[in-house]
Amino acid sequence: MRRAWCTSTIGCGKATSRRDREILYEGDEDEEKTRMKMFIEGQLTGAQGADEIKVANPATGEVVDSVPKGGREDAKRAVDAASEAFKVWSEKPALDRSRVLLKIAEVVRANVGDLATTLTLEQGKPLGEAQSEINSFANTCEYYAGLIGRERGAHTPFSTGEGFFIVTKRPLGVVGAILPWNFPVSLMGWKVGPGLAAGNTFVVKPASTTPLTDIRVASLMVKAGLPPGAVNVVTGPGAVVGEELLDNPKVAKIAFTGETATGKRIMEGSSKSIKRLTLELGGSDPMIVCDDADLQLAVEGAAWGRFRNCGQSCTSVKRLFLFDSIADTFVKSLAEKVKTIRIGNGMDRATHMGPVHTEEQREKVESMVEDAEGRGAKDIVKGGRPTQTELAKGNFLVPALLGDVDYDAKIAREECFGPALPIFVVKDLEEAIERANDTPYGLGSSVWTKDVERAYHAAERIQAGTTWVNSPPIARAEVPFGGFKQSGFGRELGVEGLDHYYETKSIQVLEYGKGKKWAFPIN
Ligand code: NAD
Numbered sequence: 180m181r182r183a184w185c186t187s188t189i190g191c192g193k194a195t196s197r198r199d200r201e202i203l204y205e206g207d208e209d210e211e212k213t214r215m216k217m218f219i220e221g222q223l224t225g226a227q228g229a230d231e232i233k234v235a236n237p238a239t240g241e242v243v244d245s246v247p248k249g250g251r252e253d254a255k256r257a258v259d260a261a262s263e264a265f266k267v268w269s270e271k272p273a274l275d276r277s278r279v280l281l282k283i284a285e286v287v288r289a290n291v292g293d294l295a296t297t298l299t300l301e302q303g304k305p306l307g308e309a310q311s312e313i314n315s316f317a318n319t320c321e322y323y324a325g326l327i328g329r330e331r332g333a334h335t336p337f338s339t340g341e342g343f344f345i346v347t348k349r350p351l352g353v354v355g356a357i358l359p360w361n362f363p364v365s366l367m368g369w370k371v372g373p374g375l376a377a378g379n380t381f382v383v384k385p386a387s388t389t390p391l392t393d394i395r396v397a398s399l400m401v402k403a404g405l406p407p408g409a410v411n412v413v414t415g416p417g418a419v420v421g422e423e424l425l426d427n428p429k430v431a432k433i434a435f436t437g438e439t440a441t442g443k444r445i446m447e448g449s450s451k452s453i454k455r456l457t458l459e460l461g462g463s464d465p466m467i468v469c470d471d472a473d474l475q476l477a478v479e480g481a482a483w484g485r486f487r488n489c490g491q492s493c494t495s496v497k498r499l500f501l502f503d504s505i506a507d508t509f510v511k512s513l514a515e516k517v518k519t520i521r522i523g524n525g526m527d528r529a530t531h532m533g534p535v536h537t538e539e540q541r542e543k544v545e546s547m548v549e550d551a552e553g554r555g556a557k558d559i560v561k562g563g564r565p566t567q568t569e570l571a572k573g574n575f576l577v578p579a580l581l582g583d584v585d586y587d588a589k590i591a592r593e594e595c596f597g598p599a600l601p602i603f604v605v606k607d608l609e610e611a612i613e614r615a616n617d618t619p620y621g622l623g624s625s626v627w628t629k630d631v632e633r634a635y636h637a638a639e640r641i642q643a644g645t646t647w648v649n650s651p652p653i654a655r656a657e658v659p660f661g662g663f664k665q666s667g668f669g670r671e672l673g674v675e676g677l678d679h680y681y682e683t684k685s686i687q688v689l690e691y692g693k694g695k696k697w698a699f700p701i702n
Contacts, residue, residue: 215244217253217414218397220260221407227252232387232414237303237534238524238573246390249415254423257411261353261380262429264408269350269378273328276376280324282403284317290399298364298392299525303533304488306525316368322656323376326677342689348681350378351455352431355424359437360386360536361491363393369671370434371410377680380409384421388537390414428452439665457669457679460662461594462622463497465615467637469608469628470502474509476649477627482516484651486578489532490598494623494652497595499602500611506604510559517560517578534573535597541574544597547590551601554585562599608633616642621663623652
């Protein structure tokens with residue numbers, strides 16, 4: 180019998196329980212049947228075609244599992260299932276939807292160990308980070324379970340005295356949730372949490388390299404009481420399955436997280452049927468450290484903010500701006516810190532930073548570092564590929580710090596999605612803000628200072644959806660999250676996130692006998 184999840188030899192020791200496997204697999208003994216399937220209408224199912232996508236462990240190159248390579252017909256089937264489920268789910272009282280979301284959170288938390296193992300194996304992040312990602316999915320469900328049913332509407336008399344209007348909210352219908360590979364589970368939660376709370380149903384299209392945990396979570400959601408078809412997961416290429424979601428007239432909204440370039444295509448494709456849209460795109464987040472900052476705190480924040488998830492967060496610190504007077508001390512201390520970051524297989528509990536997710540991604544980061552070096556950047560901490568033989572088969576990179584970086588270098592102008600940090604020295608806050616804003620992106624940012632006036636001044640002027648003050652980037656369920664400029668539009672999380680899953684409906688009521696008479700000629 181094959182152990183489907185724990186193909187790694189390091190630190191796992193925890194096979195998926197028989198009970199969970201029964202949820203996921205049709206049988207244990209047959210090798211063929213232990214392949215992961217898509218999830219449509221509450222069932223694990225194959226695709227119409229026979230092709231598969233192999234899911235590889237970024238730390239070892241080993242195949243973890245495979246999923247069906249879905250096509251347009253599979254996506255259509257899932258949309259039809261979601262459309263049917265919408266009739267049931269949207270009619271449920273808010274209290275019932277809230278209870279199901281709470282149960283989902285409970286069931287997901289109860290499975291955190293196995294889910295996190297799967298996530299680490301397919302994505303590469305350390306087990307602790309994977310666990311916190313699974314818990315964050317549960318947090319989001321709990322947050323929206325608490326919000327739903329507690330919203331207040333508006334009742335307003337007409338200024339003419341003829342009657343009144345009320346404003347109500349209606350769910351949109353079927354939502355296509357298109358996900359990236361860097362936070363496959365928490366970002367699914369950012370969409371299905373508010374979306375289900377509002378009464379919508381979903382077809383989820385995970386990234387081809389990270390479908391496994393999402394399928395498992397979706398099947399647990401149905402186990403927890405979600406009607407079959409309310410959340411479906413279709414695996415397959417973005418250019419096929421994703422495009423079907425853009426084309427399909429039954430899909431009312433696309434909730435997309437991914438690269439800015441893909442976001443532009445999503446926007447274009449969604450225009451055919453004027454779909455609602457939220458776009459959570461790339462970022463090149465600035466971190467500004469003033470001369471009065473708590474330097475030790477800021478050093479910890481910079482290391483955590485840049486190298487968590489191997490630098491592959493949309494809100495990773497991607498450009499560091501230091502006041503001239505503290506730059507030398509700060510850089511020395513940060514370099515010492517960065518050299519202590521232990522890279523390795525995410526299944527090893529001692530690992531601080533796992534591999535880059537794919538070889539292609541690793542090469543992109545390397546080429547950005549080379550470009551910066553070619554323009555005169557100095558290696559404060561030299562990156563590159565590690566030499567340890569046990570890491571040779573993974574996509575590992577040593578964390579890099581670069582000084583004297585040209586502002587026109589790719590690493591300064593584009594999104595660097597990996598463990599390399601360019602450092603810039605500025606004379607004051609005004610220069611830091613000007614440089615921080617000199618980018619097409621506007622997702623996150625941070626300012627580090629003990630002076631509240633400085634913090635407020637910077638936060639008001641930095642063109643980004645979030646400014647953290649004395650904190651590295653941490654998303655919280657209650658705080659709206661999203662971008663300015665080419666980092667996207669719309670907001671996820673918070674009360675604002677819920678609003679993006681509703682249509683606003685106005686109902687105008689004329690009081691009998693008070694309405695104006697409708698007669699021609701109009702005057
Ligand atoms: P990506 O744009 O390559 O892929 C995202 C998803 O889009 C995948 O599921 C992919 O299959 C799908 N897709 C690709 N082409 C498509 C098409 N033509 N039609 C429909 N779907 C299509 O992004 P990625 O490499 O998976 O993720 C990394 C990027 O995501 C980074 O730029 C990062 O900054 C961004 N990101 C943003 C946020 C945020 O909240 N703003 C959060 C996480 C990641």
